[in-house]
Amino acid sequence: MRVFIAGIDGYLGWALAQYLTEAGHMVGGIDSSCRRVCVSEMDSHSAIPIGNMSERETDFYTEYGFPIFLEHGNIIVYRALERALQLFLPDVIVHLAEMPSAPYSMISAERAAFTHTNNLIGTLNMLFIMRDHFPNVHLVKLGTMGEYGTPNIDIPEGEFDLEYRGRRTRAIFPRKPGSFYHATKVHDTYNIEMACRLWGLRSTDIMQGVVYGTRIGDKPFAPGLATRFDFDATFGTAINRFCAQAIIGEPITPYGNGHQKRGFLPLRDSMQCLRLIIENPPAAGEYRTVNQFEDVYDITALAEKVQTVYGNCEIRNLVNPRMEEEDHYYNPDHQKLFDLGYKPTVDMITEIANMLDDLKPHKDRILEKKHVLTPDVRWDGTKKRMEYCDEK
Amino acid sequence: MRVFIAGIDGYLGWALAQYLTEAGHMVGGIDSSCRRVCVSEMDSHSAIPIGNMSERETDFYTEYGFPIFLEHGNIIVYRALERALQLFLPDVIVHLAEMPSAPYSMISAERAAFTHTNNLIGTLNMLFIMRDHFPNVHLVKLGTMGEYGTPNIDIPEGEFDLEYRGRRTRAIFPRKPGSFYHATKVHDTYNIEMACRLWGLRSTDIMQGVVYGTRIGDKPFAPGLATRFDFDATFGTAINRFCAQAIIGEPITPYGNGHQKRGFLPLRDSMQCLRLIIENPPAAGEYRTVNQFEDVYDITALAEKVQTVYGNCEIRNLVNPRMEEEDHYYNPDHQKLFDLGYKPTVDMITEIANMLDDLKPHKDRILEKKHVLTPDVRWDGTKKRMEYCDEK
Numbered sequence: 001m002r003v004f005i006a007g008i009d010g011y012l013g014w015a016l017a018q019y020l021t022e023a024g025h026m027v028g029g030i031d032s033s034c035r036r037v038c039v040s041e042m043d044s045h046s047a048i049p050i051g052n053m054s055e056r057e058t059d060f061y062t063e064y065g066f067p068i069f070l071e072h073g074n075i076i077v078y079r080a081l082e083r084a085l086q087l088f089l090p091d092v093i094v095h096l097a098e099m100p101s102a103p104y105s106m107i108s109a110e111r112a113a114f115t116h117t118n119n120l121i122g123t124l125n126m127l128f129i130m131r132d133h134f135p136n137v138h139l140v141k142l143g144t145m146g147e148y149g150t151p152n153i154d155i156p157e158g159e160f161d162l163e164y165r166g167r168r169t170r171a172i173f174p175r176k177p178g179s180f181y182h183a184t185k186v187h188d189t190y191n192i193e194m195a196c197r198l199w200g201l202r203s204t205d206i207m208q209g210v211v212y213g214t215r216i217g218d219k220p221f222a223p224g225l226a227t228r229f230d231f232d233a234t235f236g237t238a239i240n241r242f243c244a245q246a247i248i249g250e251p252i253t254p255y256g257n258g259h260q261k262r263g264f265l266p267l268r269d270s271m272q273c274l275r276l277i278i279e280n281p282p283a284a285g286e287y288r289t290v291n292q293f294e295d296v297y298d299i300t301a302l303a304e305k306v307q308t309v310y311g312n313c314e315i316r317n318l319v320n321p322r323m324e325e326e327d328h329y330y331n332p333d334h335q336k337l338f339d340l341g342y343k344p345t346v347d348m349i350t351e352i353a354n355m356l357d358d359l360k361p362h363k364d365r366i367l368e369k370k371h372v373l374t375p376d377v378r379w380d381g382t383k384k385r386m387e388y389c390d391e392k
Numbered sequence: 393m394r395v396f397i398a399g400i401d402g403y404l405g406w407a408l409a410q411y412l413t414e415a416g417h418m419v420g421g422i423d424s425s426c427r428r429v430c431v432s433e434m435d436s437h438s439a440i441p442i443g444n445m446s447e448r449e450t451d452f453y454t455e456y457g458f459p460i461f462l463e464h465g466n467i468i469v470y471r472a473l474e475r476a477l478q479l480f481l482p483d484v485i486v487h488l489a490e491m492p493s494a495p496y497s498m499i500s501a502e503r504a505a506f507t508h509t510n511n512l513i514g515t516l517n518m519l520f521i522m523r524d525h526f527p528n529v530h531l532v533k534l535g536t537m538g539e540y541g542t543p544n545i546d547i548p549e550g551e552f553d554l555e556y557r558g559r560r561t562r563a564i565f566p567r568k569p570g571s572f573y574h575a576t577k578v579h580d581t582y583n584i585e586m587a588c589r590l591w592g593l594r595s596t597d598i599m600q601g602v603v604y605g606t607r608i609g610d611k612p613f614a615p616g617l618a619t620r621f622d623f624d625a626t627f628g629t630a631i632n633r634f635c636a637q638a639i640i641g642e643p644i645t646p647y648g649n650g651h652q653k654r655g656f657l658p659l660r661d662s663m664q665c666l667r668l669i670i671e672n673p674p675a676a677g678e679y680r681t682v683n684q685f686e687d688v689y690d691i692t693a694l695a696e697k698v699q700t701v702y703g704n705c706e707i708r709n710l711v712n713p714r715m716e717e718e719d720h721y722y723n724p725d726h727q728k729l730f731d732l733g734y735k736p737t738v739d740m741i742t743e744i745a746n747m748l749d750d751l752k753p754h755k756d757r758i759l760e761k762k763h764v765l766t767p768d769v770r771w772d773g774t775k776k777r778m779e780y781c782d783e784k
Contacts, residue, residue, distance in 0.1 A: 078501050109470050109520035113513045120512070120579075121505045124572070128501035131773055152561040153554065162545065162566065164552070167721070169544040174554065174563035177586055180516070187512075187579040194569055198715045198771055323590045329559070379590055381523055 003278060004090035005029035006075050006126070007097030009036070009053055012142070012211065012270065015227040016094065019216045019271040020278070021064055028069025028088045030081065034099060034118065035228070035235070042104075044232035044372040047244060047362050048214065051224050059224030075122040082129050092278050093130070094140045097122050098188075102146070102179035103234045103321070103377040112180040119184040120191070127195040138281040139203040140274065141192055143185045145263050145293060145332065147207060149176030150325050155332035158189075158207060158289020178324050179379070189289075196287035203286075204277050209263030209293025211270045212239040213351050214358040227267075229359065232372035233321075239264070239302055241373055243355050244366045246310040250373065253388075256320030258300035261330040263293030266351040269344055276340040291334040294344045302348075309352045317389040323379040395670060396482035397421035398467050398518070399489030401428070401445055404534070404603065404662065407619040408486065411608045411663040412670070413456055420461025420480045422473065426491060426510065427620070427627070434496075436624035436764040439636060439754050440606065443616050451616030467514040474521050484670050485522070486532045489514050490580075494538070494571035495626045495713070495769040504572040511576040512583070519587040530673040531595040532666065533584055535577045537655050537683060537724065539599060541568030542717050547724035550581075550599060550681020570716050571771070581681075588679035595678075596669050601655030601685025603662045604631040605743050606750040619659075621751065623758060625713075625767035631656070631694050633765055635747050636758045638702040642765065645780075648712030650692035653722040655685030658743040661736055668732040683726040686736045694740075701744045709781040715771040 003020050007013045008029025017027045031053065039045065051059060053072055060068045069088055073080035075097050085093070098119040099105070105115040123141070130137055148155045155173065162171040172193060177183040188205075195201050214220065214229060221227065230236040231244035242252045265273070273292050282288040303315045320326065359366070376385045395412050399405045400421025409419045423445065431437065443451060445464055452460045461480055465472035467489050477485070490511040491497070497507040515533070522529055540547045547565065554563040564585060569575040580597075587593050606612065606621060613619065622628040623636035634644045657665070665684050674680040695707045712718065751758070768777045 076505075078505075109517050112516050112520065113468075113470075116512050116516065117509060120508050124504050124508065125501050128504065128773075151563065153556040153559040156556075160556070162554075164545040164548075167545040171543065171566035171568070174566060175582060176563070177582060178590075180583070180586075183579070183582050183586060186582050187575070190567060190569060190575050190578050191572070194572075194575060198570075381520075 001091040001278065002026045002089060004085060004088050004093045006093065006095045006122070007031055008070065009033060010096055011228050013096045014056065015216050015267055016271060016274055017068065018225060020275065023275055030071040030073050030075060030084045031097065032074035038099065038101070038104060039230055039232065039235050042232045042234045042372060044230065044235065044369050045365065046228035047231050047359055047366050048226045048229040049362065049365070050226060050228050055224065063222045063225055075125055076118060078125045081125050085129060085134065090134065090137055092138045092140060093126065094274065094278070095123065095126055096142050098142065098184070099181065101235050102181045103375065105179050105181035106379055107377050115181055115184055120187055123188045123191060127191065127201065130201055131195070131199045135201065136284065139192070139201065140277055141188065141203055141205050143189055143205050143207045144182060145207045145209045145291060146182040147175045147177060147186045147189060148173065148332065149178055150328040150330055151176060152329050157291045157333050157336055158205065178322070193287045196285055200285040202282045202284050204282060204288045204290060206277065207289060207291045208270065209265050210237050210239070211265055211267055212237065212355065213267030214355050216268050216271050220358050231366060232369065233375035234377060238299055242303055242306040243352065243359055245373060246306050246313045247356065247359055247363050248366050248370060251314040251316035252303045252306055253316055253318040254299045254303050255318055255322060256326045258303065258317055259298050259326050260324060261296050261298045261328070263291070263296050263332060263334065265292065265294040266346055269294055272345065273337050273342055276337060276342055280340050290336045291332050292337060293334055296330060305348055305352055309349060310356055319386045319389055319392055321375045321378045321386050393483040393670065394418045394481060395484045395486060396477060396480050397486045397488060399423055399487070400462065401425060402488055403620050405488045406448065407608050407659055408663060408666055409460065410617060412667065415667055422463040422465050422467060422476045423489065424466035430491065430493070430496060431622055431624065431627050434624050434626045434764060436622065436627065436761050437757065438620035439623050439751055439758050440618045440621040441754070441757070442618060442620050447616065455614045455617060467517055468510060470517045473517050477521060477526065482526070482529055484530045484532060485518065486666065486670070487515065487518055488534050490534065490576070491573065493627050494573045495767065497573035498571050498771055499769050507573055507576055512579055515580050515583060519583065519593065522593055523587070523591045527593065528676065531584070531593065532669055533580065533595055533597050535581055535597050535599045536574060537599045537601045537685060538574040539567045539569060539578045539581060540565065540724065541570055542720040542722055543568060544721050549683045549725050549728055550597065570714070585679045588677055592677040594674045594676050596674060596680045596682060598669065599681060599683045600662065601657055602629050602631070603657055603659055604629065604747065605659030606747050608660050608663050612750050624761065624764035626769060630691055634695055634698040635744065635751055637765060638698050638705045639748065639751055639755050640758050640762060643706040643708035644695045644698055645708055645710040646691045646695050647710055647714065648718045650695065650709055651690050651718050652716060653688050653690045653720065655683070655688050655724060655726065657684065657686040658738055661686055664737065665729050665734055668729060668734060672732050682728045683724050684729060685726055688722060697740055697744055701741060702748055711778045711781055711784055713767045713770045713778050
């Protein structure tokens with residue numbers, strides 16, 4: 001299949017380009033370098049060195065023996081996206097081209113606005129272009145498990161049968177985002193569901209858990225082809241920060257009491273799930289939601305796993321910069337991908353060991369930017385580096 | 393109270409400025425002329441002549457004997473909104489500054505994007521400015537009954553107790569918008585609910601039905617102070633179009649089979665409800681939703697009422713340019729405003745008679761723009777003037 005990846009230069013995008021190429025699909029994509037620019041803005045960089053887009057093009061050719069279609073452009077510009085899609089002629093579009101950081105969206109009104117513009121207008125352009133030029137193409141869109149928040153009830157996969165005062169309907173399961181980034185994913189959900197309903201488009205909206213890992217198979221990426229690894233408090237996830245902290249001998253810092261529960265999956269499983277979704281499209285007009293994660297863990301469990309694997313590191317909780325529930329019920333469904341054939345490939349301990357192995361050679365790059373490991377974006381609008389809970 | 397109206401130059405905004413002034417409140421506001429510009433873009437104008445913002449300022453002074461704070465600025469510009477609010481120092485903000493047309497938002501990707509940017513960024517700026525400068529101010533925000541769509545179940549007032557698999561939670565009632573305009577109102581709902589939850593802001597989100605009417609009391613507006621009256625197919629509501637059609641001797645044209653049901657209320661009742669909401673603010677941190685309408689009618693009933701009042705006019709259904717359910721269940725709650733003291737003031741027949749009286753002197757202005765009465769924005773993306781059902 002011809003798979004177009006919007007956001008092909010990002011953490012998931014560049015990994016997926018290679019994973020799908022190895023699976024025999026023809027891959028191309030577009031990227032505005034949004035992720036690179038935003039991470040620089042945070043005065044950080046990828047711990048694992050990555051080439052620029054031209055270098056990636058060259059290294060891809062060297063590894064696979066044929067060129068990859070890589071467009072440098074911004075999908076919030078309608079013509080840029082339209083042109084790229086008309087050149088590539090996709091069977092499937094995987095839309096990963098969104099600003100993915102909750103703290104970034106909470107820095108200021110301006111960053112919240114940027115997150116809305118970047119994430120929503122890109123998706124709107126996609127939907128209109130699909131309606132007018134590619135009505136049968138399958139849109140695989142990345143949402144987040146964070147759309148649901150942590151409600152005191154089970155979480156179905158996106159839609160559910162709602163019985164209310166004795167009558168029934170099918171409805172979008174209520175969302176409860178915890179940041180403006182998460183809110184933009186909720187907004188996308190409503191926009192995409194409507195486009196499928198009104199225009200007969202087909203889409204799979206993926207409520208993905210937190211992805212971790214540095215590999216798409218047993219071995220690391222080929223030379224020059226590694227995907228990025230962010231460890232700053234704005235773009236790095238909890239596991240990434242914990243691994244980076246362990247490597248430079250800093251305490252591992254869960255936020256708050258560390259009881260927050262989330263769904264997680266290794267990068268290679270994310271790739272496997274995306275492939276299953278791509279190869280099993282929904283019907284025309286169908287808006288399909290999947291909850292994509294391997295299992296639920298609390299943040300302390302992650303910290304302890306990193307400690308177990310690495311040994312010799314301290315866990316020290318940091319005051320939580322976010323406003324979120326720390327002790328809560330959490331029971332999301334995640335059956336649809338198993339029904340499509342998803343088989344979890346590795347246990348978390350093995351994958352964390354791989355991550356630490358892949359990061360160790362780049363200890364200097366983490367040390368150089370050590371200051372970005374401590375969050376300073378607080379949900380209440382103040383900008384102060386967080387202190388340890390035991391210092392408070 | 394000091395009431396700041398964002399969107400003070402619009403249909404509701406300008407009427408509300410006068411209604412609240414007469415009720416003894418101190419009113420001011422900001423407007424970017426968005427509505428005037430968009431209506432011009434549709435090659436239309438207000439059937440009832442209105443002054444520009446400077447003329448309105450002067451006429452307001454003449455009528456009330458003191459000046460009104462009127463800022464010409466765009467709330468999507470953070471500094472413009474911040475400055476206006478810091479000059480005015482409101483107790484309440486009424487946010488009406490959104491692009492209000494479903495067809496306009498469906499014209500093209502560019503118009504859908506504009507609707508998102510205009511509506512969402514303005515609201516985001518409002519929330520951040522409130523958090524940082526006016527945390528106790530009450531935000532009265534205009535949503536729409538259209539957020540809910542027409543689900544096959546009763547519609548509560550915004551939030552509800554959701555029981556799911558034996559557990560309970562309080563949740564946002566699922567939305568089902570029918571245009572990108574309606575979708576932006578849904579997005580606002582999620583953003584505002586989150587801001588109240590995270591930041592302790594207080595807001596009333598009004599799911600308002602369709603407002604009709606040309607008066608805020610028994611008499612027409614004072615000279616020069618009338619609020620606008622749009623009758624084009626993009627910015628004019630069904631009742632407005634029907635009245636304009638009657639006056640120029642054209643058939644009254646419900647869309648489709650005309651069985652679509654919606655909630656409606658006269659302009660003066662909308663004013664009364666807004667006043668009740670303003671004078672009865674929610675608690676800090678409370679996100680309150682009200683469904684604001686007097687009663688539910690189907691579109692054919694409206695057409696027949698206009699026919700009854702005006703006499704001598706034909707009803708002729710037009711092919712529906714929208715994608716919407718025409719035969720559907722519709723039973724929304726609307727109790728909260730009655731609990732606050734809302735008393736419907738006039739019956740629909742009386743109000744339609746008033747509208748027709750106020751419009752008759754301006755028959756020439758409707759005739760001049762007669763072509764805009766027939767919709768040409770179709771939800772499927774084509775642009776063709778709709779034909780009559782009986783011609784199809």
